[in-house]
Amino acid sequence: MPSSDLRQASTDLTSPYPHLLKPLDLGFTTLRNRVLMGSMHTGLEDRAADFPKLAAYVAERAEGEVGLIVTGGFAPNLVGWLKPFGGKLSWPWEVRPHRAVTAAAHAHGAKICAQLLHAGRYAYHSLSVAPSKLKAPINPFTPRALSARGVERQIDAYAHAARLAREAGYDGVEVMGSEGYLINQFTAARTNQRSDAWGGDAARRMRFAVEIVRRVREACGPDFIVIYRLSLVDLVEGGNAWPEIAAQARAVEAAGATLINSGIGWHEARIPTIVTSVPRAAFADVTAKLKGEVRVPVIATNRINMPQVAEDILAGGKADMVSLARPLLADPQWVRKARTNQATRINTCIACNQACLDHVFQNKRASCLVNPRACAETELVYRKTAAPRRIAVVGAGPAGLACATVAAERGHQVTLFEGSGEIGGQFNYAKRIPGKEEFHETLRYFRQRIDDTGVTLCLSTQVDAQALRNFDEVVLATGITPRQVDFAGADHSKVVNYVDVLSGRVVPGKRVALIGAGGIGFDVAEFLVQEGASPSLDPQRWMREWGVDTSFESPGSLTKPQPEAPAREVWLLQRSPGRPGAKLGKTSGWVHRATLKAKQVRMLGGVEYLGVDDEGLHVRIEASTQTLPVDTIVICAGQEPRRELFDALKKAGINAHLIGGADVAAELDAKRAIDQASRLAATL
Ligand code: FAD
Ligand code: NAP
Ligand code: SF4
Numbered sequence: 036m037p038s039s040d041l042r043q044a045s046t047d048l049t050s051p052y053p054h055l056l057k058p059l060d061l062g063f064t065t066l067r068n069r070v071l072m073g074s075m076h077t078g079l080e081d082r083a084a085d086f087p088k089l090a091a092y093v094a095e096r097a098e099g100e101v102g103l104i105v106t107g108g109f110a111p112n113l114v115g116w117l118k119p120f121g122g123k124l125s126w127p128w129e130v131r132p133h134r135a136v137t138a139a140a141h142a143h144g145a146k147i148c149a150q151l152l153h154a155g156r157y158a159y160h161s162l163s164v165a166p167s168k169l170k171a172p173i174n175p176f177t178p179r180a181l182s183a184r185g186v187e188r189q190i191d192a193y194a195h196a197a198r199l200a201r202e203a204g205y206d207g208v209e210v211m212g213s214e215g216y217l218i219n220q221f222t223a224a225r226t227n228q229r230s231d232a233w234g235g236d237a238a239r240r241m242r243f244a245v246e247i248v249r250r251v252r253e254a255c256g257p258d259f260i261v262i263y264r265l266s267l268v269d270l271v272e273g274g275n276a277w278p279e280i281a282a283q284a285r286a287v288e289a290a291g292a293t294l295i296n297s298g299i300g301w302h303e304a305r306i307p308t309i310v311t312s313v314p315r316a317a318f319a320d321v322t323a324k325l326k327g328e329v330r331v332p333v334i335a336t337n338r339i340n341m342p343q344v345a346e347d348i349l350a351g352g353k354a355d356m357v358s359l360a361r362p363l364l365a366d367p368q369w370v371r372k373a374r375t376n377q378a379t380r381i382n383t384c385i386a387c388n389q390a391c392l393d394h395v396f397q398n399k400r401a402s403c404l405v406n407p408r409a410c411a412e413t414e415l416v417y418r419k420t421a422a423p424r425r426i427a428v429v430g431a432g433p434a435g436l437a438c439a440t441v442a443a444e445r446g447h448q449v450t451l452f453e454g455s456g457e458i459g460g461q462f463n464y465a466k467r468i469p470g471k472e473e474f475h476e477t478l479r480y481f482r483q484r485i486d487d488t489g490v491t492l493c494l495s496t497q498v499d500a501q502a503l504r505n506f507d508e509v510v511l512a513t514g515i516t517p518r519q520v521d522f523a524g525a526d527h528s529k530v531v532n533y534v535d536v537l538s539g540r541v542v543p544g545k546r547v548a549l550i551g552a553g554g555i556g557f558d559v560a561e562f563l564v565q566e567g568a569s570p571s572l573d574p575q576r577w578m579r580e581w582g583v584d585t586s587f588e589s590p591g592s593l594t595k596p597q598p599e600a601p602a603r604e605v606w607l608l609q610r611s612p613g614r615p616g617a618k619l620g621k622t623s624g625w626v627h628r629a630t631l632k633a634k635q636v637r638m639l640g641g642v643e644y645l646g647v648d649d650e651g652l653h654v655r656i657e658a659s660t661q662t663l664p665v666d667t668i669v670i671c672a673g674q675e676p677r678r679e680l681f682d683a684l685k686k687a688g689i690n691a692h693l694i695g696g697a698d699v700a701a702e703l704d705a706k707r708a709i710d711q712a713s714r715l716a717a718t719l
């Protein structure tokens with residue numbers, strides 16, 4: 036029996052999540068629980084001047100009782116930079132700023148490792164190097180093929196960076212061997228066409244990885260954590276098959292790895308691995324497969340966002356630790372809340388990527404849609420007020436909920452009015468979209484927050500100006516109204532709007548045209564083509580649809596995708612020329628487009644709407660007119676601010692703050708709504 040199994044035998048069954056909270060003895064050091072904060076590039080790693088902010092961010096997660104923290108990636112040399120002037124650890128003077136970060140983790144009882152990440156051909160600059168001169172499909176830069184001496188230099192750079200990490204106070208390093216970065220480029224035939232000692236058969240391809248682990252161990256001694264992040268499923272053509280992956284795991288273990296973390300999918304893979312429609316813990320079974328191959332503890336990852344999900348993985352013997360990255364952006368107190376049996380108070384990561392990964396791809400600092408304080412810990416502070424006031428917040432959508440609860444937490448006396456019978460505003464439509472089930476969690480969190488902060492909630496209360504006279508501050512978060520269209524036949528009985536459909540008031544026919552292909556048009560299309568239970572709730576079904584080999588044996592773990600038949604025939608239309616969906620999120624838009632393509636949705640740009648009659652929707656596309664023989668036309672044509680109350684208040688001489696959709700409806704999303712609301716509440 037592996038030693039990690041022996042340790043599990045003495046689990047404390049009185050704690051709410053006994054396997055999750057059980058310390059992990061690594062021989063020379065002990066982690067206080069099984070939660071690893073996975074590496075996330077936040078944008079604070081790139082400039083020494085931002086390290087105090089990085090330290091504050093780390094301190095909050097360590098104070099929240101995370102066991103082991105892994106930093107965002109630091110390149111071991113210049114050529115390994117992800118982008119020019121990105122985070123790097125190769126020169127002696129780069130050590131000092133890290134000390135505040137490691138001290139912050141240690142002050143709160145957490146261990147911390149620096150991730151060493153060499154981008155290889157994913158580097159966004161012209162100095163990039165790789166095993167072979169092959170451009171990545173997601174990067175315009177072509178790398179230079181490394182010479183044999185160049186390969187040795189990269190290995191030395193890893194060992195040197197690990198030594199510097201130790202000097203900076205890190206308890207260890209994570210060697211990033213997955214996600215398609217340099218080491219993974221060596222291990223896979225897809226990117227390694229070398230015929231020297233570093234390429235050819237699988238044994239030679241993995242030599243680079245093994246040598247790095249061996250030399251890092253040699254450089255840093257036996258009492259230093261070395262995590263190896265191993266690509267368990269490459270999800271690309273030319274990726275490794277299981278026997279090669281298992282051999283690599285055994286070899287890095289023998290070379291000195293303390294822990295093996297799971298890597299899931301290359302960045303260039305066309306199978307989603309972390310967006311919200313990926314089922315929770317979808318890839319835990321491949322970590323379980325790895326556990327049978329090695330004796331060192333193994334770490335499961337991807338879409339583990341609630342304690343019970345993590346506990347089930349650990350209790351089921353699938354892994355020894357779990358890695359959570361985005362869930363700790365969303366709630367730094369995640370582990371403490373789990374330990375104290377307060378899972379209903381967890382601000383759950385909804386895997387939207389909107390404020391974290393999408394920001395990083397736009398060279399902006401990461402944050403979190405549901406927690407705008409993430410990476411802004413020193414700037415957005417919710418101080419207790421010295422002068423409590425009576426505050427009315429009108430509208431319990433994301434903006435109103437965030438504003439009311441932050442203001443009440445600060446000590447104000449807050450009344451939250453909501454016209455409908457439930458909190459949530461448009462999130463009540465979002466949560467019905469297949470693949471957006473996580474949105475329920477945000478509503479559960481806010482329900483609990485309302486109770487905890489003492490907000491007085493008045494549901495089914497459509498307030499008017501008169502009712503708001505006696506408050507010291509009035510905040511209007513009244514949201515939006517769907518935009519009307521004005522082409523001929525817009526009042527035909529076939530024409531409805533997205534609220535009619537998502538609320539269940541109207542059940543569209545079998546052939547449907549959607550007018551408007553923004554975020555809501557895409558969501559409604561997914562709602563219409565998918566009938567019955569969502570595949571996002573069933574990992575096996577989801578993997579079949581996307582073409583993941585559920586035995587994880589085949590090269591890249593790929594198999595032929597088998598999408599289920601669409602429930603309806605759908606046309607998704609926009610007036611602007613070009614491909615619908617171009618403005619969707621950078622890291623999630625392609626998933627929406629691929630999902631609809633697999634369901635044969637016709638996505639058309641440059642459409643002129645000529646009118647609706649009993650025959651259907653008449654359109655002109657590239658000078659040719661045609662009739663789409665549809666039963667229902669759903670308008671998803673954007674939104675207008677809902678301001679009638681604001682105007683009435685103005686007339687009555689009452690000042691009000693406007694937030695969320697009521698302020699600016701154009702391009703509004705929940706990220707902006709919650710951020711704006713929280714920032715206002717912090718100043719009231
Ligand atoms: P709303 O959510 O519109 O809330 C306004 C609230 O005010 C409503 O509950 C309304 O009943 C109440 N109200 C209005 N007038 C009064 C009154 N006089 N008295 C009392 N109550 C009143 N955003 C994202 O960021 N990511 C997504 O993935 C995403 N998906 C979406 C999917 C769908 C299907 C939809 C419809 C929206 C989606 N959105 C998404 C958009 C997001 O939901 C909105 O941006 C957000 O809800 C706006 O928040 P808000 O608080 O400003 O307004
Ligand atoms: P949107 O993104 O602004 O899209 C509106 C669509 O309607 C566009 O395709 C637009 O394209 C079309 N349109 C606008 N005016 C029209 C008119 N008068 N007649 C016909 N078509 C018209 O708005 P949305 O889809 O309503 O989404 C609202 C917000 O919710 C968005 O800002 C989005 O960020 C957020 N949201 C996000 C997600 C997500 O997954 N992140 C999901 C859902 C919603 P043309 O002008 O080219 O026709
Ligand atoms: Fe999770 Fe979205 Fe927050 Fe990122 S922005 S951490 S995906 S909730």
